[in-house]
Amino acid sequence: MSDLRELIAACLDDEMTSAEREELTTLLKAHPDNLRAFVDANLFEQHLRTAVAGQARREAAEEWAESGGVRIRQATDADGPGMKPWLPLRWPRLVAVGAAALLLIAAGISVWIAHPPVQDRELARITRIRSAQVSMPVDSLHAGQTLPPGRLTLVAGAMELVLSNGVEIVFEGPGELELLTPMRAILHAGQAVVRVPVNARGFLMETPGASLVDLGTEFGLKAGPGLNTDVQVYRGEVIATPKSANAAGSFGHRLLAGDAARFTPDQGAVPQSLAYSPDRFVRRLPADPPIEHEAGEARLFNPTYVGEIVVRTPRLPIVIDGDLSEWSEEGAFRGAREFSSEKGYSFEGRMRFDADFLYIAAHIGDPFPLRNIIDPATDGELAWRGGGLQVRVSTDRKAGWPVNANAPFYYKSRGLTPDAGQLAESTNERLAHLTLWRYAPSSQNCLHIAYGMDFHGPSVNPAGYRAAFRRDADGLGYTLEYAIPWSLLHAEDDPPRAGDILATSWTVHWSDASGRLWRGQLVELRNPAEPQRIHTWERAATWGKAVFQ
């Protein structure tokens, strides 16, 4: 005869034998006190479950709020062979990597795959992969590769997976997807489309901000900044339940085909309705021909050749019309790269300034020009994926050059603890990250700005800037021309002047023909003294020199 306490413990751990089950049933019927003890134990366990979940989410949210940073660390020998790519065993890990990916959003690129300790079973298989890229040496990824339970960190590119029960997930970076069981996964950050066959009805996809129970359907979701979760249902229905404390006691929301909604912590249980946008999520990767891992193609750290440019006042008034005929050749700089030996990916850039504006002009060679379909209304921080230009610029004369400011990611990924001064530098309002693109569906010339190395205060299409795009006559490139008022760069009271030496860096992005899937980038204007394997979005000291004349 087993002890009641032991039987209850086995029950709570879901590990009772049938004999123990019968024994426990008999004991529970034998005396009301036994049943009471059983109910008490179950109640306690449920409170424990609720408390643990609440605490994990709270810590994750606090971590997000504090730093926007990431707990990603590079593997060290001390981790041991089985633990290499795994993060420290800490609760906030729930969205810490998500935070990282979101930090990367303003620029970043690459793939990092985290294999768990060796598992006996294979949970998923990669069916297609597109422009996936590793940021540090790990196993290569390829179609057909099987994956055990664990985490996939994809900072750009996309892959299509099929789980052992037929659930299909198209996972798009930057982000992190954790595969737990055939019936449960967590999208810590990034975007995904989930297709669930009838036999897997009830599949649970979680994000840091919501739980989505799939009732045999297809839906897209985005785990975005600030614990926001966007959901869009293509077929069938989904029950979406916000996780925020404000939403405690709330109902789940039944979303049907054609519905789109955003769940935010601030709004509690009430989701914000979004416009249904069929092209918002990648539902299928290009299948013909399947694109395997393109080694080196989506490289993150290209050699750079330009460390300094001249930014001068315009000799002729600049008209923002996409025609650069009034721009002189002074200060022009160029770069080019290939994708699988395909040529035509190049750029030429120039910058000018006057008392009111910073001017940016570029001609970008692109076989698929101006196809970007990343909607500024919902995904502006990810717009670079569809092709465009990112310019990072300092207007802080006191910071000089090189600028000593790093993203929280920079410290955390290296196991460093920034002091108060370093943290203050990372939030410098006069460091700005600009993303310039044309939103093809409405021909809108867009601008996304975030500030500091912590990417705070992001805004999309703020008032005051002017922009123009012009497609090349041969359809193999485009010209962009922007005038950014100093007020948008927090420099209206003290704009740069002749003689200033400030910091700037450019990253040109190209997409594939869909205008949706990032294909690769080219970074130029870097500080040659900085190691190449540091992203310009994580360390401002990597930015090149802008000499104002």
Next chain:
Amino acid sequence: MTMLNQQEQERFVRLWTEVQLAVDHYIHALVRDSAVARDLVQETALVLLRRFGEYDEGRPFLRWALGVAKFQVLAFHRDNARSFITFDTKLLDQFTEVWAEAAPASGIRSSALEVCLDRLPARPREMIRLRYFEELNSEQIAQRLRTKSAAVRVSLQRIREQLRACIERQWKTDGESL
């Protein structure tokens, strides 16, 4: 379904908010699968809302809600319910009855539980997280932590007991400070 007027809707929301956690816990305890449980909680809430006109004000709302939840569990997922309780109707009724009595008082000490969770050393804390947040079984936890599943089961039981003892201590301390 009878349409509720605004006053009735507000009353329903108030009552449901009071019992939602107890119902959620009850369903989780019976089906022991978060995804299914969440689904059933939603279904239960919808049924309660639709049938709110039938609710007898003289009866505790929790009992009524648990009664509906019980049928949701039985009707929707009987074949898949993991708890053996659902296979014995009489025992399930008794379980539900005791749950209705015990649940309202059980939540009072949840704040103490959070304090005690914070005090756990790193490894037990991680073990609890893996069990109750990531919902891994002892074998999966053992793989993650590189130990044996039997050791995990013993540890989980000890941690639960430690937490209960901690709550009692915390409860007494709080009581003394009042």
